[in-house]
Amino acid sequence: MIRFLALALALVLCGVAALSGCQIVFEDENAPAEIPAGPDGDDARNTARLEESFEAELLPLVAQRALDLEGLRTALSAGLDSAGEAHANRGAGQGAAWNFALRDEGRVVANRLDSSARTADVDVDGDGESDLRLQLGPVIRGTALRDAAPFYNFDDFRDQIEFAKLARAINDRIKPALVAVEDVPVGATVRFTGVVPLKAADGDLVVTPIDFEVVE
Template identity: 40%
Template sequence: MRDIITPLAILSCALLPLAGCKVVKNPDPDSASTVAAEMTDEARMAVYADTIWAERVTPTIAEYSIPFSEFKEQLAADGLDAVGNAHGLRPEGEANPWNFAVTGEGVVVEANTQSRAAKLMVDTDADGASDLTLQLGPVIRGTALRDAMPFIVFTNFRDQIEFAKLARALNDLANSNLSWPEGDLVGRSVSFEGVFTLRNKGDAVELVPTELQVE
């Protein structure tokens, strides 16, 4: 007698290929996690920088700012580490340089506003010589804005590349909030607030302004 294949046997055979399968849902293209995963490092860090700018970055600068004239006096009298311990900001580790937030005013003695690395050289003590450089950008050197923020910690980021993109995004935001008149600015009075990094006592001060007024 020939074997009879029952309907139950047919059903069992049909289900065998599915025994090791796992149903996986397609990702929601509109979900926040999916959008974030598809963004470039530059885009993600730009979004993060914009999120923290008004709520955390500018309040930190305002909290720690001292007059630039006071900074200069203390630096000359007590040295870099003393003024750093009193007013400075830096990532954990004594090998990292000090960053300072300052306010000040002065007179422009030299200006280069045509370059993509636009700068103003400012005399703050009326001796006719430049005491600091205001980096107007859009190309801004350094990572002072990032490194002056005590809540920004390297280990919270994927790697050094992503961390560098954040520094660039913060510099770009600082630049986007600045404006200055057209024409020759030499001899014009300026007031400013911002941050800079100082590795050695005698180094030139190149400040990233977060506020700027040209009178």
Template identity: 40%
Template sequence: MRRLKWVSIVAVGLLISLSGCKIVKNPDPDSAGQADANLTDEARMAALARDIWDTDVLPTVAEHLVPIDDLRVSLAQNEQAAGQSHGLRPEGEANPWNFAVSGSGSIVEANTTSRAAKLQVDTTGDGAADVTVQLGPVIRGTAIRDAMPFLIFTDFRDQIEFAKLAGGLNAMAHERLSLPEGDIIGRTVSFEGVFTYRDLASAPEVVPTALSFEAPE
């Protein structure tokens, strides 16, 4: 009888103790939220860049495309007016204009083996390169990110995260490129893409969103 009473007392004590506790399940490492939390900034921003590339980035570029010859004329006449008519930039007048351009020309120099691969293109027919097309995978600048009006710095955690997004977008540009085999110097290349405007004396360094090559003669 005494043993029965002792067991009953222990059972009641356990029930009281458990009633004051909250049982918390361990997070499921396979859940989407937990998986996102485990990603690095670089991986998360690369995933975001991939998600928005076809649905948002390419349509924005297409909407604002201006032939590069026409843009040169507009910039020579009035840089500020050209920027207001054709340019894209983050909020703030201190930020440089970015332009979405289309054009074609003859390849006068091609560096396709470097990680910072580039084409030097003559779009005016004078035999001298006047546009650089960045191929990557190392692509300089943040032109694509800064040309997207829906990508606002304050929507991101900090400058590091925002910089990783620029890298992710540049990586998408590189991923979508396809170069022909063999020597491409002298061939005609057509491009669409974005560059950050510096000044009239500086050749545009275009990050391409579309690139095509004419077949050799």
């Protein structure tokens, strides 16, 4: 009834102003709010990107492309760029790292759990020495998860600040699953899937996990 009366009133007003023309526009109360084009819209745009891509594209991509440590070492033996072109995605910018997906398990030989940036050093090949370091949060450093995905294209972002905010937003999405595992004792066997960035074939392996568990 209210909408009918509003329409009738609008038609009356249009009749009065017929010479100048009249257009009736009703606002859709359910329409999404417009995202600002500038820096004030960075977080909203990145949230929308992750709603579309995080579970549907990013997590499956890492899981599907993941090599085990032996496979990664074999690929790297042919050279970093050769391995990267076959198995990884390169971040934006000159000299950016190749980002390899990695899935394996091993024994924790050292840990640091009294820090906001907790880590566990893991022996995968059984020689008693650490082969890689896992980031366990809550502070997660780096852009490996963003840069592992070819569909996060720098040219689609307002600037490098918005691009950097996406990396932080992805790390924040991963954080709850990591910090939920409170105790990662030395001697425990852990299983993980994640991404490791490399700028050299013999570089240190620091893995940002998308999935992590203590299995024994």
